[in-house]
Amino acid sequence: MLDDDFDALYDEDWAVLCTRSRPGEDxxxxxxxxxxxxxxxxxxxxxxxxxxLQYPTAWADLAEGDTLQTVRTVDGEPVEDPKAWRVLAQPRRVVDGAESIVYLAPDPTA
Incomplete structure (x- = not known):
């Protein structure tokens, strides 16, 4: 049930597609x-x-120093240029740990 709720809340009407990059990992x-x-x-x-950035905790493994790319999509297709970010600190869990919040800064090196 919780995943269904997250699917509705985090669909492309409200959320951006995020891609985490970390050296040595997919x-x-x-x-x-x-x-x-x-x-x-x-x-x-x-x-x-x-x-x-707020996201379901089970959906991503973010850590301080990770790079993150975000892009807004419509019908699965990008509608703007991707933005590059750097994760500033360890995520903070909210909503009984089901969701996490992480602080970001633009990443000029990406």
Whole structure:
């Protein structure tokens, strides 16, 4: 039942296609919801956008330092250029561990 719920929530209407790359391992593809959150810094003097990706924990194995490519699709076909990201820290589990959130930064080397 839970996988069916995730399939509906993480379909291409809401989610992007993600491909994780890690040296020495096969690439891993899954869907995730990409967002930008406002984060206060310097005791509230600065507000900056922080990119995050939320995904079902069982669908992907992400770790700090991984590279990630995201692309929005319609009917399984890309509709924009892929974006490259670097995973900034270990994922944080939410919703009783069923989902995870990871912080991302654009990866200029990809």
């Amino acid at each position: 690439d891993q593809s899954f869907r995730g919801i990409l967002a930008v959150l406002d984060v206060d810094a310097f005791e509230g003097h600065v507000v900056a956008g922080q990119h995050q």
